[in-house]
Amino acid sequence: xxxxxxxxxxxxxxxxxxxYYSTVSIGIWWKAGSRYETAGNNxxxxxxxxxxxxxxxxxxxxx
Numbered sequence: 001x002x003x004x005x006x007x008x009x010x011x012x013x014x015x016x017x018x019x020y021y022s023t024v025s026i027g028i029w030w031k032a033g034s035r036y037e038t039a040g041n042n043x044x045x046x047x048x049x050x051x052x053x054x055x056x057x058x059x060x061x062x063x
Contacts, residue, residue, distance in 0.1 A: 005013045034045045055061040 001016065003015050005015070007013060032045070034043075037043070037045060053061050055063070
């Protein structure tokens with residue numbers, strides 16, 4: 001069962017405890033991306049995504 005908590009700073013945290021697992025998994029999501037693009041910045045999320053996993057002339061994806 002999931003538990004949703006909203007912190008004092010507005011960040012929403014969703015947790016789930018599974019008794020038979022001894023590991024932790026963390027995911028971070030924020031309201032950004034192509035869904036929130038306007039006509040003026042259409043495509044910027046896809047462009048940034050490619051820079052992150054392919055790199056640029058000045059920086060590798062590892063950088």
